[in-house]
Amino acid sequence: MTEATFRSRRRQKFLTERFYELNKSWLSTLILENESEERNNVSPSDPAFAGIAGSTFKEKLNLLKLHYTAGSPIEALLPLYTDAVNALGNWHEAYLTYIKALAAESGDELREDSTPLEFEDLYAFQIAIDMVSLGVLFGDGAALRRIAVWLHPYRSDDILFEELVSRAVPDPQRDITEYFHVVPYDALIDSFYSPESPAASAAEIEKYLAGWYKAFEGAPWHDGHVHAAEHQIPYYGYWSFESAAISVLHNIDDRSFRDQLVYPKDLADWARANKSVERLAPDAGIDSITAAAGxxxxxxxxxxxxxxxxxxxxxxxxxxxxxxxxxxxxxxxxxxxxxxxxxxxxxxxx
Structure with a gap:
């Protein structure tokens, strides 16, 4: 592929073909090394095991983002999302094993409802929101239900999370008004919580997207595109998947904000065309798209x-x-x- 062809395909201007290839190789190597460590060298009760499992999950999510940023077809992302969901489940189980071992060693009471993605932490919360937003956009209700179980300690605690999983779970929480992070999520929540009009909903998402990148200043990925190293660049794409998921869930017209840099319009378009929302319900069955992913x-x-x-x-x-x-x-x-x-x-x- 020529650089010109790559530039015509990519979805954000910061990614060059060279760093796409380097990042792809870098992430794949990290994932393989982590999985080898998990299989061969680290006991599940070792605190390092949960850390390795968490790293594997995050790198698989980054790999998905990288391919989307590079212009890969949406269908090519489906198995990558399945991999990321499975890796999140592995991390969850590894974390519980670590907590159990820690409780046995210290004599403290075991908390079996723990999760490594603590919503109080903005970066951890963003990862959780990324995963459920992608589940909405891909129409993967089964994945959303799995994630909701793993993150059940925070069920009923955050209106945005509940809204994103509400069409998929058997116990949607409709009366939630609380949420963890006013910045940056306030405007996005306003877009679906008692909106004055369809135009007002679109205006709130436009406002949200305008402040999205700056609001995450200090996050590990922020400004990654300006910190290139010889072997890789810590940039995989800056994407507000949640804005697209809310837009699709509530059928909000995205014409006024679809060209904002961080809005994943191709994913939103694919979700609408493939009726992703209709495929989320527990009784929706397994359609050909979801089956292909599984x-x-x-x-x-x-x-x-x-x-x-x-x-x-x-x-x-x-x-x-x-x-x-x-x-x-x-x-x-x-x-x-x-x-x-x-x-x-x-x-x-x-």
Missing amino acids: MRCDANSPCPRAGYWMTPAKRGSRRYFKLGEIMPEVASDYGATIWQWDSDQSDPKL
Whole structure:
């Protein structure tokens, strides 16, 4: 791919092709090293185990953001989101194991309702909001329900979090008015909490987006694009996924703010076109899009089910694999090759 082609595809101007490739390699290496440590070198009761699991989750979320920023098709992000959700679950379990070991050592009472994503901390809260916002936009109700269980200590404590999971969970909390962080989320909450008019809702989101980046000054990722190193740059994309999720959930017209730098308009458009909100409910069933995200297989792994598979890494990649056949690697701009089950299992027409 030429630099000109990459620039035409990317969704934010700060990412160059060189740093896209470096960051992709850097994140993939960190993830592999972390997962190797988890499997081979660290006991689950060791405090370091939870730290490694947390790092793995954050790097997988960063990898998803990086691919979106670079212009990857939305469908290519679905398995990356599934990976991030699973990694969040692993972190949650590792953290509870650590808390249990700590309680046994100290004699203190065990808190089984703990979570490593403490909403009081703005950066931790933003990560939680990123994950549920992406779940809304991808139409992944099952993921939202899993996340709501892991973060149940904070259920009923924050109106924004509850609003984002409300269409997916069996116990939506409708009477919540409290929230943890007035800055920056106040305007976004005003967009859906007793809005005066549709135009007023859009104006509140526009206001929210205008102050979004500055409000996160001091966050670990802030100004990452100006701190390039030889091997990577700590920038994966600056995105307000929650503004798109609220816009889609409440059918707010985004024409007045869709070109703001941090608004992920392509994700919002995809969510509307694919009726993501309709697929969130517990009784919605598993549709072809969600099934494709769930039935996936990494390259160099045995095929888990005989049938037709495809990979977003290559156009025209659809082919038949036998059960147990090793899924091949495909050279591409997307990094690791991930094969997805094709919802259409009919034989190709001759």
